[in-house]
Amino acid sequence: MDDFLIVGGGVIGMMSALRLAEAGASVTLVERQRCAHEASWAGGGIVSPLYPWRYDAPVTALASYAEQFYPQLAEQLAAATGIDPQFTPGGIFYLRVEDVASAKAWASAFDKRLETASPALLETKLSQLTASSYPALWMPDLGSIRTPRLGKALRERLKQLDHVTLVEHTEVYRVHVNAGTALGVETSQGLIEGGHVVVAGGAWSARIIEPLGSVLPIYPVKGQMLLFKAAPGLLEHVVLMNGHYLIPRRDGLILAGSTFEDVGFDKSLPEEGYRQLYAQALEILPELKHCEVVQHWAGLRPGTPGSIPFIGALPEVARLSINAGHFGNGVMMAPAAGQLLADLLLGNVPIVDPAPYQPKNATSERLL
Ligand SMILES: Cc1cc2nc3c(=O)[nH]c(=O)nc-3n(C[C@H](O)[C@H](O)[C@H](O)COP(=O)(O)OP(=O)(O)OC[C@H]3O[C@@H](n4cnc5c(N)ncnc54)[C@H](O)[C@@H]3O)c2cc1C
Numbered sequence: 018m019d020d021f022l023i024v025g026g027g028v029i030g031m032m033s034a035l036r037l038a039e040a041g042a043s044v045t046l047v048e049r050q051r052c053a054h055e056a057s058w059a060g061g062g063i064v065s066p067l068y069p070w071r072y073d074a075p076v077t078a079l080a081s082y083a084e085q086f087y088p089q090l091a092e093q094l095a096a097a098t099g100i101d102p103q104f105t106p107g108g109i110f111y112l113r114v115e116d117v118a119s120a121k122a123w124a125s126a127f128d129k130r131l132e133t134a135s136p137a138l139l140e141t142k143l144s145q146l147t148a149s150s151y152p153a154l155w156m157p158d159l160g161s162i163r164t165p166r167l168g169k170a171l172r173e174r175l176k177q178l179d180h181v182t183l184v185e186h187t188e189v190y191r192v193h194v195n196a197g198t199a200l201g202v203e204t205s206q207g208l209i210e211g212g213h214v215v216v217a218g219g220a221w222s223a224r225i226i227e228p229l230g231s232v233l234p235i236y237p238v239k240g241q242m243l244l245f246k247a248a249p250g251l252l253e254h255v256v257l258m259n260g261h262y263l264i265p266r267r268d269g270l271i272l273a274g275s276t277f278e279d280v281g282f283d284k285s286l287p288e289e290g291y292r293q294l295y296a297q298a299l300e301i302l303p304e305l306k307h308c309e310v311v312q313h314w315a316g317l318r319p320g321t322p323g324s325i326p327f328i329g330a331l332p333e334v335a336r337l338s339i340n341a342g343h344f345g346n347g348v349m350m351a352p353a354a355g356q357l358l359a360d361l362l363l364g365n366v367p368i369v370d371p372a373p374y375q376p377k378n379a380t381s382e383r384l385l
Pocket of ligand 1: 024025026027028029030047048049050051052053054055056057058059060061062063064065187188189190217218219220221222225239240241242274275315316317318319340341342343344345346347348349350
């Protein structure tokens with residue numbers, strides 16, 4: 018029996034498994050499809066909360082750890098697996114910002130580099146952008162990661178470790194509990210016994226824990242994306258405007274996102290979503306009208322009030338923890354969320370104060 022049994026093979030489950038395994042623990046990870054095929058594939062990969070100054074301190078704490086760690090993680094994964102997740106620095110530009118004063122106050126309080134983007138800077142970095150971009154800000158230390166490659170590289174890395182067992186195409190029906198203690202999971206392939214069980218099932222996590230009497234507000238929030246095929250160099254920086262964004266990849270592909278839809282577990286692709294994303298993308302970068310749209314998809318973010326994830330022990334059942342509810346920031350938060358969970362499970366000094374994320378501390382406000 019392994020030390021830990023993780024349910025869910027998105028970036029959160031895989032980073033949790035990696036951090037536990039690197040510390041010497043044995044881990045089984047159970048995923049109902051192939052790893053990294055849900056939100057962790059669909060996500061854009063901006064390595065920052067969208068407008069970071071609009072979040073509460075617990076989000077900033079995980080983001081601050083993860084942002085500085087990403088370049089190193091991408092390098093390590095590329096060297097170990099030959100799959101480069103393409104962490105791309107270059108900063109993030111924010112156009113037509115309505116709350117510049119709040120952004121600056123936040124940057125000063127948390128010691129973040131945030132600059133006013135002057136017309137000269139925009140002309141140098143983003144000459145092809147829409148004309149009416151001001152007021153504009155720039156956070157030069159941020160970047161993006163290519164999410165499908167990150168998922169593939171993490172999966173490959175876990176497969177290389179002999180004390181990690183990946184059990185894919187196996188659905189967990191319920192956590193197996195006896196005398197108030199989690200002993201494993203009942204699955205489509207039968208009972209898998211395990212040590213400490215960790216639920217990292219993304220938007221599906223609440224469904225997995227509810228039969229145990231554990232109620233946490235983790236709910237699906239659908240996001241649609243469009244992928245444009247552009248010539249390399251048309252856009253070289255992540256740009257946000259009016260809540261929408263463009264993310265360039267190194268080969269010229271440009272992602273345009275995203276919608277936030279409260280429609281349950283529905284990943285359909287209505288024409289309206291396409292039209293909305295297309296119009297917003299062209300408003301930021303009119304040149305895109307000459308580029309073909311090569312893909313349109315949707316994913317389900319694991320939504321939570323305030324975007325604050327639940328990381329830690331579930332009080333209702335012994336030997337059962339959760340790492341879920343990272344909302345629109347799970348790709349970015351994954352290295353921090355995986356490390357924090359591993360610290361808690363292994364009894365190490367945690368990388369950040371764990372209190373705001375612990376299910377047992379969930380205030381009634383967070384449970385509404
Ligand atoms: C359109 C869009 C854009 C986004 N952009 C960004 C961004 O730019 N930056 C950022 O940081 N984040 C972004 N996100 C958010 C990010 O993708 C998520 O927060 C993150 O992927 C969540 O990871 P996860 O591992 O918790 O969930 P998932 O990736 O959804 O993984 C959960 C896994 O659990 C498995 N599972 C569920 N139930 C069971 C079961 N019963 N048995 C076995 N397995 C099960 C699922 O199959 C799935 O593989 C975006 C999301 C979307 C949808």
